[in-house]
Amino acid sequence: MATLGNPKNTIEVIQKYGFQFQKKFGQNFLIDPHILEEIIYEAGVTKDDFVLEIGPGIGTMTQYLCESAREVVAVEIDSNLIPILQDTLSAYDNVEVMNEDILKVDIAKLARERNGGKPIKVVANLPYYITTPIIMGLFESHVPIDSITIMVQKEVADRMQEGPGSKEYGALSLAVQYYAKPEIVVTVPPSCFMPQPKVGSAVIRLTRHREAPVTVKNEKLMFQIIRASFNQRRKTLANGLSNAGIQGLTKEEIQKCIEELGEPLTIRGEALSLEKFARLSDIVYDHVTKNV
Numbered sequence: 001m002a003t004l005g006n007p008k009n010t011i012e013v014i015q016k017y018g019f020q021f022q023k024k025f026g027q028n029f030l031i032d033p034h035i036l037e038e039i040i041y042e043a044g045v046t047k048d049d050f051v052l053e054i055g056p057g058i059g060t061m062t063q064y065l066c067e068s069a070r071e072v073v074a075v076e077i078d079s080n081l082i083p084i085l086q087d088t089l090s091a092y093d094n095v096e097v098m099n100e101d102i103l104k105v106d107i108a109k110l111a112r113e114r115n116g117g118k119p120i121k122v123v124a125n126l127p128y129y130i131t132t133p134i135i136m137g138l139f140e141s142h143v144p145i146d147s148i149t150i151m152v153q154k155e156v157a158d159r160m161q162e163g164p165g166s167k168e169y170g171a172l173s174l175a176v177q178y179y180a181k182p183e184i185v186v187t188v189p190p191s192c193f194m195p196q197p198k199v200g201s202a203v204i205r206l207t208r209h210r211e212a213p214v215t216v217k218n219e220k221l222m223f224q225i226i227r228a229s230f231n232q233r234r235k236t237l238a239n240g241l242s243n244a245g246i247q248g249l250t251k252e253e254i255q256k257c258i259e260e261l262g263e264p265l266t267i268r269g270e271a272l273s274l275e276k277f278a279r280l281s282d283i284v285y286d287h288v289t290k291n292v
């Protein structure tokens, strides 16, 4: 039975092992059983599922996952947590703990070997310092993914859902929305963690699109353009893209592409939708391939 959601049991485990929290690993452990149950429910984990958990900590959410999933692989960077996990997960035979940095794990290989290449579910209370590289890594490496249900900083969850015109709209919003449908499913106050973080948190579910919402000739180029547009938020799109040296195009050539898109030359990147970025990317692509 999952017992660690109870704060008393968490404190007992931490004291038993003299565990010291490491700030550099973003260690804030969940101590609220209702939130844990909600995460598992919203992730839609069933006995058919292979689940990757990133950062199991002392194994609190891992216990819940073991009870709902067919198989769980939990990747934890902090070697001090490994003996604790061996203890707290000893009742389960459907879990493997890997002592690794998630950014160095070949997740596509893991999905191939453990789930026959079928889409996996990712569930995690993420270390906030690497939220963006983890999410982008999962999407860009084309790991077969069904959904990613993760606890992140509330502000970052908001950013993933935003559209043009909002202050929070940026490269992360566009990347997430290109690959998945984002939905904030639970908001979580600092009091649900030990130690308490300084910021509010939210659980966001990213359900992978079966088909991308826009088609684009060169995905990599589109993301280059998106990143360059938001790197210098206060500049016009034309200046942002020419400063970034996109495809070696001159400012005049970039202005031509923006005109072809049907937008004024004063426009900023933050006003463009995903569809417009995809179109602009195709216009730039055609321009460059015609010129070579």
Ligand code: SAM
Residues within 6 Å of the ligand: 025, 026, 027, 028, 029, 030, 031, 054, 055, 056, 057, 058, 059, 060, 061, 075, 076, 077, 078, 081, 100, 101, 102, 103, 124, 125, 126, 127, 128, 130
């Ligand atoms: N899942 C636990 C919970 O909900 O109580 C712990 C969550 S805590 C916010 C984040 C966890 O991720 C910590 O256990 C931390 O050591 C681990 N972690 C941090 N960086 C990591 C990395 N690069 N790879 C794998 N795990 C990491």
